[in-house]
Structure formats: C-alpha cells, structure tokens
Amino acid sequence: MELIRIIRHLPGCDTNEEGEMLLSILIEALSYHDKVEVSFEGIISASSSFVNSSFVPLLAMMSFDDIKRRVRVTRANPQIGDMIRRRITFEAHRSVLAGAAA
Structure with a gap:
C-alpha cells in the first residue's frame, strides 16, 4: 500500500x-499500487472545493466499489472524513440514477 501524506x-x-494536485498524486499512485492510503495527519480542515476536485473525479476513472477498496483515508x-464519504457516495448514486434515466 502506498502512503500519501498530504502535508508533505x-x-x-x-x-x-x-484538490487537483492531490488528484494527480492519487492517479499516479493508483497506477503503480493496488491500494493507496491518504493521510490527513496534521490537516485540521478541508473545503468542499478541495474534496470535489480531489476525490470525486476518481468516479470517472473507477467504480464506487473500487474506490472504497483501493483508497483508504x-x-x-x-x-473531513464525513465530507469525503458523503460527496463520493452522493455523486456515485447520482451517476447511477442518471444512467438509469437515460
């Protein structure tokens, strides 16, 4: 498992x-490793803009289940943990509903 310490x-x-910087780091790490740990050690807050730009775009690259299996926060x-969970879950379900409606 690859460890990404955000503070570094x-x-x-x-x-x-x-968020886009973290997304790039995540994409690279996931291209070489099956699982990635993202450590928020030393981080006291994160904005929704950051989460929307770093974690949500992963849904365009892999399934919700793959994200849960491969990316550990x-x-x-x-x-921070709740925001990441809520945003990814919401977008994953929204995507499924949009696909069903098409």
Whole structure:
C-alpha cells in the first residue's frame, strides 16, 4: 500500500487547485499500487472545493466499489472524513440514477 501524506505535498486542503494536485498524486499512485492510503495527519480542515476536485473525479476513472477498496483515508478528523464519504457516495448514486434515466 502506498502512503500519501498530504502535508508533505500540499500547502493546504482549501482550493480546487490543491484538490487537483492531490488528484494527480492519487492517479499516479493508483497506477503503480493496488491500494493507496491518504493521510490527513496534521490537516485540521478541508473545503468542499478541495474534496470535489480531489476525490470525486476518481468516479470517472473507477467504480464506487473500487474506490472504497483501493483508497483508504486515514488520520482525517470527523468533518473531513464525513465530507469525503458523503460527496463520493452522493455523486456515485447520482451517476447511477442518471444512467438509469437515460
């Protein structure tokens, strides 16, 4: 399992740009490793813009179940962990419903 310590790569978890930077790191790590651990150690907050730009786009590359199996978020405070979970779950279900309606 590859460990990504956000604090070593990003100045914060506040902007779309920072989210896109993490997304690039995630994509590269997932291309070489079956599982990736994303550590939020030392991070006290993350914006929805950051989460929308870093984790949600993974749904275009892999299934919801694959994300759950391959990407592990650790050391996140409850606010960050809940936001990541809610956003990915919401977008995954929205995508399924949109596909069913088409």
